[in-house]
Amino acid sequence: MTQVTFYGGAQAVTGANHLLETEKTRILVDCGLSQCPRFCEAKNREDFAYDPSSIDALFVTHGHIDHIGRIPKLVRDGFRGVIYSTHPTKDFGALMLEDSLGILEKEARSDDEKVFYSREDIDKALSLWKGCDYGEEITVGDITATVHDAGHILGSAAYIFAFPTEIGTKKIAFTGDLGNSPAPLITPTKLITDVDYLVIESVYGDRVHETTGERKTKLERVIEDTFSAGGTLMIPAFSLERTQELLYEINELVEHKRIPRVPIFIDSPLAIKATRIYAAYTTYFSKEAQKLIKEGDDLFKFPGLKLTEETEESKAIANVPPPKIIIAGSGMMHGGRIAHHAKRYLPDPKSTLLFIGYQAAGSMGRRIYDGAKDIMIHGETVPIRAHIKAIGGYSAHADSDALFEYVEHTASTLKTVFVVQGEPKSALFLAQRIKDNLGIDAKAPKQEDTFNL
Numbered sequence: 001m002t003q004v005t006f007y008g009g010a011q012a013v014t015g016a017n018h019l020l021e022t023e024k025t026r027i028l029v030d031c032g033l034s035q036c037p038r039f040c041e042a043k044n045r046e047d048f049a050y051d052p053s054s055i056d057a058l059f060v061t062h063g064h065i066d067h068i069g070r071i072p073k074l075v076r077d078g079f080r081g082v083i084y085s086t087h088p089t090k091d092f093g094a095l096m097l098e099d100s101l102g103i104l105e106k107e108a109r110s111d112d113e114k115v116f117y118s119r120e121d122i123d124k125a126l127s128l129w130k131g132c133d134y135g136e137e138i139t140v141g142d143i144t145a146t147v148h149d150a151g152h153i154l155g156s157a158a159y160i161f162a163f164p165t166e167i168g169t170k171k172i173a174f175t176g177d178l179g180n181s182p183a184p185l186i187t188p189t190k191l192i193t194d195v196d197y198l199v200i201e202s203v204y205g206d207r208v209h210e211t212t213g214e215r216k217t218k219l220e221r222v223i224e225d226t227f228s229a230g231g232t233l234m235i236p237a238f239s240l241e242r243t244q245e246l247l248y249e250i251n252e253l254v255e256h257k258r259i260p261r262v263p264i265f266i267d268s269p270l271a272i273k274a275t276r277i278y279a280a281y282t283t284y285f286s287k288e289a290q291k292l293i294k295e296g297d298d299l300f301k302f303p304g305l306k307l308t309e310e311t312e313e314s315k316a317i318a319n320v321p322p323p324k325i326i327i328a329g330s331g332m333m334h335g336g337r338i339a340h341h342a343k344r345y346l347p348d349p350k351s352t353l354l355f356i357g358y359q360a361a362g363s364m365g366r367r368i369y370d371g372a373k374d375i376m377i378h379g380e381t382v383p384i385r386a387h388i389k390a391i392g393g394y395s396a397h398a399d400s401d402a403l404f405e406y407v408e409h410t411a412s413t414l415k416t417v418f419v420v421q422g423e424p425k426s427a428l429f430l431a432q433r434i435k436d437n438l439g440i441d442a443k444a445p446k447q448e449d450t451f452n453l
Contacts, residue, residue, distance in 0.1 A: 002163050002170075003450055004019065004020050005450040005451075006018055006448065008032060009421040010446050010448075011422070011446055012422075013360055014035040015035075016061075016066060019055075020174075022143060024141045025142050026055050027059060027161070028074075031067075031069075032065065033100065035069075035360065044116065045113075045116045047077070052075075052078040053077075053080065057084060058082075058084070059084050060083060060084065061159070061177065062153050062156035063085075063092025064177070067177075072121035073117045084129075085131065086132060086147065088155030090129050093129065096270075104116075132147055134157070135147060135148075142163060145160065146159065149190040150189055151188045154244075154281060158174060158175045160192060172196065172198070175199065175406070180395050183241075186284060187285070196415050196453070197416050197418070198407060198414060200420070201403070201421040202444075203395075205400055206425060210393035218391045225352070226350075227262060229323075231345075231348060231386070232325075234351065235328075236332070236355065239330075242331065242356060243327060247275070248299050251297075251299060254302045265325065265327065265328075267317060267338075268327070314337055314340075326338075332358075342382070345386060348385065351387070353368065355369055355388075355391070357394065357396070358395060368384060369390060400433070414438075416440070417441070418442075419444045424444070431444045
């Protein structure tokens with residue numbers, strides 16, 4: 001008998017961790033951190049509900065920390081199988097795990113706690129990690145996996161697992177996070193067909209984004225309005241994909257003289273390093289982006305752009321008079337350099353804070369987005385007088401319509417859809433939409449729910 005159990009990301013956005021097991025084989029899909037409201041939740045320290053040493057393989061969908069952040073702990077606790085992902089995801093994994101360790105160590109010192117993994121655990125995990133390509137088939141025991149392009153960030157993958165039953169082979173697909181396609185920088189999500197079961201994300205399961213054209217127009221207007229007011233535009237951005245897409249589109253706005261020339265700072269060492277990885281994998285880019293590269297365009301370099309990797313360079317941004325644009329981590333404002341800029345410029349009615357990504361419940365970003373009049377930053381109460389804006393179209397996640405289309409594309413063979421990686425409202429909405437419109441059994445599983453396949 002084959003079973004799937006949801007150990008993380010069940011009616012929650014972060015902490016993805018799903019177990020697929022036959023009588024002979026046990027594989028995991030993702031092993032991520034739960035991130036809000038603290039980066040280092042107490043639950044991340046807990047023992048796994050399964051024996052890590054019994055797991056044959058781990059398949060990683062992409063390099064965001066809520067999908068990979070507990071991998072070193074998994075290794076520390078006994079996992080010795082193979083870790084599979086695309087080649088860019090492996091590179092992102094090394095970068096992101098090193099960065100998260102630094103954050104965990106800082107939090108551990110302030111809270112008098114111990115970090116639950118070490119640099120040695122990261123190295124051991126990377127020694128078990130193998131890169132693969134889209135379309136590749138990987139066999140682990142009696143399960144065969146096929147790698148598909150999820151279109152979420154560079155190298156993101158969905159996996160279709162074929163497993164034996166008494167009445168023949170069945171298939172289950174795990175989407176990881178699906179992309180907001182078409183994206184300007186990377187290749188689009190590849191739709192799947194002919195699966196019996198589907199595990200699908202639902203971050204935006206109850207919402208619809210602006211179109212690509214709308215989002216670029218809104219970005220242009222926000223920049224122009226902030227410039228006219230003589231303020232500072234702050235954009236908290238996730239280091240993977242969001243920052244690179246912003247650079248791509250601001251580059252176009254600058255080159256076509258659609259926005260005034262202003263200093264633009266990428267104030268995130270992690271985003272700068274991630275951008276270098278992007279530049280090494282241009283074959284994963286969209287046709288449009290590859291065409292521009294062939295024509296000699298450097299997608300991540302343009303007049304006015306400054307990369308501030310060192311701490312002193314970051315501090316010096318305060319000396320540059322507005323108008324200016326600061327793109328800094330972290331994306332949900334639960335740490336990172338954006339907090340320092342927010343502390344300085346949120347009280348300024350001429351400035352603007354622009355959200356372009358998902359803000360999880362409990363995060364600083366979510367509280368500001370929901371209308372807080374003031375916010376606590378570094379132990380100080382900071383009044384919020386700046387303009388607060390949001391552009392949903394820059395999300396790297398598929399919206400409700402795109403998620404529904406993904407399901408609809410393989411509806412003729414589906415027996416059950418498991419809706420995960422969304423807040424309860426979003427997951428339950430998408431599950432109900434699938435039931436009502438496609439007549440397919442759809443569930444929003446809870447933590448540690450197990451289902452027979």
